Amino acid sequence: MRRVLFIALLLGFGASSLGAQDSRQDRRPVIVASKPFGESFLLAEMFAQVLEQRGVRVERRPGLGATEVAFAALRSGGIDVYPEYTGTGLLAILHEDVIPDAPAVFEKVSREFIERYGVHWLAPLGFENTYAIAVTKKTAAKYSLRTLGDLASVSFSLTAGLTPDFIGRPDGLPALQEKYTMRFAGVKPLSQALKYQALAQESVDVIDGYSTDGLIKRYDLLVLEDDRKVFPPYQAAALIGARLWKTRPDAIAALSQLSGRLDVTAMRALNARVEVDREPIARVARDELIALGLAGSSGRETRARSTGEGFASYMNEHRSELFAQFLRHVMLVLIALSAGIAVAILLGLLLERSRRSAEPVIRGVGVLQTIPSIALLAFMIPLLGIGVWPALVALWLYSLYPILRATYTGVRDADPAAVHAAHALGMTGNQLLRYVRLPLATPVIMSGIRTATVITIGTATLAAFVGAGGLGEPIATGLALADNRMILSGALPAAALALVADGLLALVERAVTPVHIKSR
Amino acid sequence: MSVRVTVDRVSKRHGDVDALRDVTLEISAGECLALVGESGSGKTTLLRCINRLVEPDSGSVLLDGEAVSAKDPVMVRRSIGYVPQEGGLLPHWRVGRNVALVPWLNGKSEEATVSRAMHLAGLDYAAYANRWPHELSGGQRQRVAIARALAGGQSLLLLDEPFGALDAITRSELHDAFRGLRREAGFTSVLVTHDLREAVLLADRIAVLRAGVIEHIGAAAELKTNPRTDYVRRLVERAEVA
Numbered sequence: 001m002r003r004v005l006f007i008a009l010l011l012g013f014g015a016s017s018l019g020a021q022d023s024r025q026d027r028r029p030v031i032v033a034s035k036p037f038g039e040s041f042l043l044a045e046m047f048a049q050v051l052e053q054r055g056v057r058v059e060r061r062p063g064l065g066a067t068e069v070a071f072a073a074l075r076s077g078g079i080d081v082y083p084e085y086t087g088t089g090l091l092a093i094l095h096e097d098v099i100p101d102a103p104a105v106f107e108k109v110s111r112e113f114i115e116r117y118g119v120h121w122l123a124p125l126g127f128e129n130t131y132a133i134a135v136t137k138k139t140a141a142k143y144s145l146r147t148l149g150d151l152a153s154v155s156f157s158l159t160a161g162l163t164p165d166f167i168g169r170p171d172g173l174p175a176l177q178e179k180y181t182m183r184f185a186g187v188k189p190l191s192q193a194l195k196y197q198a199l200a201q202e203s204v205d206v207i208d209g210y211s212t213d214g215l216i217k218r219y220d221l222l223v224l225e226d227d228r229k230v231f232p233p234y235q236a237a238a239l240i241g242a243r244l245w246k247t248r249p250d251a252i253a254a255l256s257q258l259s260g261r262l263d264v265t266a267m268r269a270l271n272a273r274v275e276v277d278r279e280p281i282a283r284v285a286r287d288e289l290i291a292l293g294l295a296g297s298s299g300r301e302t303r304a305r306s307t308g309e310g311f312a313s314y315m316n317e318h319r320s321e322l323f324a325q326f327l328r329h330v331m332l333v334l335i336a337l338s339a340g341i342a343v344a345i346l347l348g349l350l351l352e353r354s355r356r357s358a359e360p361v362i363r364g365v366g367v368l369q370t371i372p373s374i375a376l377l378a379f380m381i382p383l384l385g386i387g388v389w390p391a392l393v394a395l396w397l398y399s400l401y402p403i404l405r406a407t408y409t410g411v412r413d414a415d416p417a418a419v420h421a422a423h424a425l426g427m428t429g430n431q432l433l434r435y436v437r438l439p440l441a442t443p444v445i446m447s448g449i450r451t452a453t454v455i456t457i458g459t460a461t462l463a464a465f466v467g468a469g470g471l472g473e474p475i476a477t478g479l480a481l482a483d484n485r486m487i488l489s490g491a492l493p494a495a496a497l498a499l500v501a502d503g504l505l506a507l508v509e510r511a512v513t514p515v516h517i518k519s520r
Numbered sequence: 521m522s523v524r525v526t527v528d529r530v531s532k533r534h535g536d537v538d539a540l541r542d543v544t545l546e547i548s549a550g551e552c553l554a555l556v557g558e559s560g561s562g563k564t565t566l567l568r569c570i571n572r573l574v575e576p577d578s579g580s581v582l583l584d585g586e587a588v589s590a591k592d593p594v595m596v597r598r599s600i601g602y603v604p605q606e607g608g609l610l611p612h613w614r615v616g617r618n619v620a621l622v623p624w625l626n627g628k629s630e631e632a633t634v635s636r637a638m639h640l641a642g643l644d645y646a647a648y649a650n651r652w653p654h655e656l657s658g659g660q661r662q663r664v665a666i667a668r669a670l671a672g673g674q675s676l677l678l679l680d681e682p683f684g685a686l687d688a689i690t691r692s693e694l695h696d697a698f699r700g701l702r703r704e705a706g707f708t709s710v711l712v713t714h715d716l717r718e719a720v721l722l723a724d725r726i727a728v729l730r731a732g733v734i735e736h737i738g739a740a741a742e743l744k745t746n747p748r749t750d751y752v753r754r755l756v757e758r759a760e761v762a
Contacts, residue, residue: 421608424573424678425668426598426625439612514612516654 065465348407406448
């Protein structure tokens with residue numbers, strides 16, 4: 001009884017947080033979202049604060065999983081605004097070819113987005129965040145480098161440290177090789193986090209980056225000019241959903257105040273404060289709004305955060321939000337898994353009674369497992385919006401296969417001698433299933449449930465990418481900001497949860513395992 | 521209380537192989553018939569035709585003149601006792617529940633019925649009813665299987681190499697128990713075995729099968745003195761030498 005009550009409470013918790021976003025159209029807050037990386041977090045926070053300055057109520061949904069998810073959420077009305085880049089709109093959403101001219105790109109995406117999606121681009125914020133090829137000032141002086149053309153002429157004596165992504169994609173290194181006849185003496189694949197250090201230590205001479213990386217300023221690097229316009233222009237701007245555009249002129253006016261106000265130098269400095277100095281995003285955003293005259297210095301007091309270094313003090317400081325995220329995580333897993341167990345076991349039993357369809361059905365469910373989670377989540381946003389529902393459905397779908405496979409195999413292969421004898425003595429097929437096959441299959445079914453549980457607890461961290469919360473939230477944000485404490489504050493509780501859940505299920509397994517197997 | 525079994529021109533093919541070819545035989549009420557033969561001779565297939573675990577391609581099986589094919593197969597099986605080689609006890613059920621299987625399926629499980637069946641098979645109810653199958657020896661497990669085959673008041677018992685996996689001493693104990701049981705309960709029985717000496721010891725008549733055909737059917741003495749085929753003669757000779 002107590003367990004039923006507990007689950008009912010969790011369901012209620014889930015339902016109430018689902019219902020919140022639909023209550024009373026006119027009172028609905030403006031939902032400000034971002035993609036999961038530092039600059040996007042910061043711009044979204046500036047959007048949110050500039051709206052709040054004008055008395056607009058705001059709900060924040062930071063860190064939606066990449067372009068597909070954020071844009072799908074915007075189109076379906078799950079969110080109202082998020083920062084996007086014109087180049088991304090052109091290449092990743094419209095799937096058009098590169099246009100080298102920034103105003104032309106903006107003109108194109110503005111027109112096409114309204115026609116195709118009813119989505120509006122506000123005037124750009126004022127900076128571009130495109131690929132940047134950077135060298136130390138020392139190297140620049142030695143070879144007198146100013147442009148990529150200059151670099152190409154000496155490239156045969158230089159080593160480049162490039163992200164694997166940049167090496168591979170057609171508008172990355174291949175474009176440089178083609179348009180500038182760039183021929184580096186060597187190319188080392190380096191991760192985002194390592195390449196600035198590698199450059200500072202002179203292990204490499206040239207790196208790729210993004211033009212607004214805070215580290216460009218921090219390491220005092222020179223970004224070489226793309227004089228032949230190889231890299232597509234990526235102007236940042238607010239992307240506005242159809243409903244907000246039609247119904248909230250006040251919000252549009254507030255957001256438009258930021259157009260043209262942020263240049264690349266300012267953005268680098270802001271990014272450095274967030275990503276290098278680990279200042280709270282809310283504070284950095286507010287300082288900048290004050291500097292731009294868009295917020296009074298006596299504005300809303302953001303929660304002061306200590307800059308304590310230790311992991312323990314970090315956990316302690318954020319315990320209440322971590323606890324809420326933990327509960328949300330447990331709720332997501334419990335609901336998705338309960339539904340998964342119910343459906344998969346029932347289906348497994350049905351398939352034992354009609355074995356001809358068993359393999360095709362199980363393989364079909366197995367194919368679901370191969371759909372990349374972000375793709376599955378993005379696919380469900382038009383149907384289910386963002387938030388808890390798509391996450392629950394995705395987790396539920398992922399939990400089915402291990403349980404279904406285990407159930408079917410378990411009941412099919414249950415002690416053949418016992419099954420044969422019971423059949424020969426007059427049990428019907430259904431009686432065999434219920435009284436012989438199912439009880440004998442419980443250890444196998446439990447192992448499927450345990451597998452599904454651990455997978456679901458891990459996969460539930462992706463729920464953060466569709467705004468469903470949970471322990472994925474600090475993990476995703478921490479990854480975006482390269483903040484290990486933040487990553488661990490989500491990852492460790494998730495790992496502990498997986499261990500505890502598996503331990504509890506081991507006890508359940510022991511309780512339901514037939515006595516003759518236990519005594520083996 | 522026993523039943524007469526008639527097998528009338530039964531044939532069965534498994535793929536390209538003739539498992540049974542036009543087999544006809546009659547088992548009188550209360551008789552024990554042994555089916556002897558090598559693996560692949562069709563003896564187990566014939567046994568399974570009787571309780572409709574196998575459906576013949578042609579021909580019919582009749583119990584007291586009534587064709588089993590006209591009845592619900594589940595009800596046919598519940599009316600016939602069955603003892604497989606390794607017992608086939610349900611490992612997750614205690615002995616008492618195993619024995620009560622058929623009465624329970626028929627909706628009339630009573631402790632007295634179970635107790636009587638166990639007693640017939642040489643098992644004390646109080647000592648064994650609450651034990652698990654895996655706690656018993658092989659011989660005790662076969663006794664439970666025999667009790668289970670009788671607890672529903674069955675008048676026909678099908679035994680598929682029931683003593684084949686036991687050691688010599690236990691097997692001989694079970695042989696004695698089976699003979700006592702027949703005297704007391706008086707059921708009709710069909711015993712599949714590859715061991716001719718076991719057949720001689722337990723059965724009234726013996727049917728020797730080879731490649732789906734009955735080579736000889738008759739009493740043990742007749743098999744020895746007047747074997748109908750060379751195959752049967754060699755079989756008898758080998759059994760005596762061994």
